[in-house]
Amino acid sequence: MRHFPAWFVACLAAVTASASAPSCSADSKCPEEYPCCYSGQCGVGTYCLGGCNPLESYSLDSCTPEPICKNQTYSFTSLDNAILYDHYLGNSTEYDWVYSGYPKIQNESLWLTMPNGTTGSLFALNHYIWYGKVSARIKSSRTQGVITGFILLSDDLDEIDYEWVGYNLSSVQTDFYFQGVQNYTNERNAAVTPNNTFEDWHTYTIDWKPDVLEWTIDGTVMRTLTKNSTYNATSGVYQYPQTPSRLEMSIWPGGSEAEGTGTIEWAGGLVDWDSTDIQEYGYFYAQYKDITIECYDYPTGTVVKGDESYVYTSDTGLSSTIEVSGNDTVLYNFEDTGLNMTAGSKTTASNSGSGSGSGSGSSSSSGSESTGTGSGESKKESAGSRTSSSETVVYCGM
Numbered sequence: 001m002r003h004f005p006a007w008f009v010a011c012l013a014a015v016t017a018s019a020s021a022p023s024c025s026a027d028s029k030c031p032e033e034y035p036c037c038y039s040g041q042c043g044v045g046t047y048c049l050g051g052c053n054p055l056e057s058y059s060l061d062s063c064t065p066e067p068i069c070k071n072q073t074y075s076f077t078s079l080d081n082a083i084l085y086d087h088y089l090g091n092s093t094e095y096d097w098v099y100s101g102y103p104k105i106q107n108e109s110l111w112l113t114m115p116n117g118t119t120g121s122l123f124a125l126n127h128y129i130w131y132g133k134v135s136a137r138i139k140s141s142r143t144q145g146v147i148t149g150f151i152l153l154s155d156d157l158d159e160i161d162y163e164w165v166g167y168n169l170s171s172v173q174t175d176f177y178f179q180g181v182q183n184y185t186n187e188r189n190a191a192v193t194p195n196n197t198f199e200d201w202h203t204y205t206i207d208w209k210p211d212v213l214e215w216t217i218d219g220t221v222m223r224t225l226t227k228n229s230t231y232n233a234t235s236g237v238y239q240y241p242q243t244p245s246r247l248e249m250s251i252w253p254g255g256s257e258a259e260g261t262g263t264i265e266w267a268g269g270l271v272d273w274d275s276t277d278i279q280e281y282g283y284f285y286a287q288y289k290d291i292t293i294e295c296y297d298y299p300t301g302t303v304v305k306g307d308e309s310y311v312y313t314s315d316t317g318l319s320s321t322i323e324v325s326g327n328d329t330v331l332y333n334f335e336d337t338g339l340n341m342t343a344g345s346k347t348t349a350s351n352s353g354s355g356s357g358s359g360s361g362s363s364s365s366s367g368s369e370s371t372g373t374g375s376g377e378s379k380k381e382s383a384g385s386r387t388s389s390s391e392t393v394v395y396c397g398m
Contacts, residue, residue, distance in 0.1 A: 145255015
């Protein structure tokens, strides 16, 4: 699943008061002034714009609404249409992408890099996808402990994954989760031919419909999941990914000493920071190009009250309770929340300034489960275990 590497969920800064910032869960929701960030802490700040869990917040509208899907093909020739995560205030019409770390453009593709001793890079789409087909040509990173990701992740932690573990260049792992429930038996390996995911371009596709989900490689369906096969008789719920999700692409050190033992084992061991790529380039890297987003129609019965954003209307977090609204997605500043998005002084977003990496980002428009070749299971643990903070306001970083 989404392993929440420590760098990703770490809080960038904390401020002002002495009382502890509470952690959040379905049974212990956040106070009114702070929504629930992906780090499992109540707070406000940069990553809460793309990582606020409404089901664990004070109310469903504590989180800002999320921008709706946009049909688009992205061919990376510069980094003019992305913005550092700590400068983005929710205006997806101005920037399609948000990033942290060290992205670069080279050979007409997006390179996500992980320099020696760092925690890697993340590049995320600001337009959420609520059923659709997502495709990209990808060359993975390599070396044990180095992880490449191409995933869909929702605010209430529904998830659909492609993940490459650097010690295995002959296959890719596919996975899915419902509301963050950790069920590692959902993971399957899909063989890739020619069998070198680092040297060869391959097209990886997630075709996500309300009743069936397919993982496709180079036009061949490698795995199929039906919604019916995910029914949980105890809860009476289909544990199928079903809420608006954001595309995230990443490279990160699953084999970092900061990670849990299970994550390190899953990643193939500790990262060798003296390996070939570090010696030759000074960084590990994964390459992405020709990213295509095709948005599907809303599910039958969806309440549509606008064309700007998705909002949750029930703490069940089920597809049938998602509403398409005309609500704005832009905050005045990083201390505002969905309950009052214009409470403080207005801040103008900028793609310049401090932050990890350099540059800014660009695009141009233009009933059962069956598996493909290969399967595998790994025991791994979430690196994003919930911890408390000694401060009141937590700025949740990307």
